[in-house]
Amino acid sequence: MSSITVHRHSQLPSDKYALIDSYCTDLDCDCRVVYIFVVSQSQQRQVASITFGWQSLEFFRKWMGADEVDDMIRDLKGPALMPMGPQSEFAPILRELVGERLQEKAYVQLLKRHYKEFRKALTATKKKSDLSW
Ligand SMILES: [Zn+2]
Structure with missing residues (x-):
């Protein structure tokens, strides 16, 4: 598991x-966005919730069907604090640290791989439940 000390x-x-x-x-949705939950090991609680999209701003502009890049699209690309996710007073600083980690190619590659694996597993689960009908 990835962590920041x-x-x-x-x-x-x-x-x-x-x-x-x-x-x-949502299997019909290929948004290419990851939600990163930051959990404090000592407190065992979630202290920040961050979204990040690894595609270009242009990708997300098209995805949203928007004419130009606005704040909503910039937030989709992120890294941004999730409006609905649990946050703490440290969330803005943690967002910066996670942003630095996201500069590392290897980390982004890992997230992309997880995204693919996750969707594959989701597809398999869905097929199984289709069969049981
Ligand atoms: Zn999606």
Whole structure:
């Protein structure tokens, strides 16, 4: 599992923060967005919820069927704080740290791979339940 270890940070408590990636469960939707939940290991609670889309702004503009790139599309690309997800007072700083992690190609590759695997598993589950009808 991916994590960020924070030590002697001016704005964040020293802790290990787990990054738990999660994906859209709608098979008809190929949004290419990941939800990253940041969980404090010492407190065992979710302290930030972040969305990130690995495609270009142009991809998300088309996806939304919009004429131009607006704030909603910029938030879709992110990394942005999820409006509906649990957050904490540290969420904005954690968003920055996760943003730095998202600069690492290997991490983004891992998320893309998880997205594919997740959808594959979802398809398999759906086929099984179709059969049982
Ligand atoms: Zn989706």
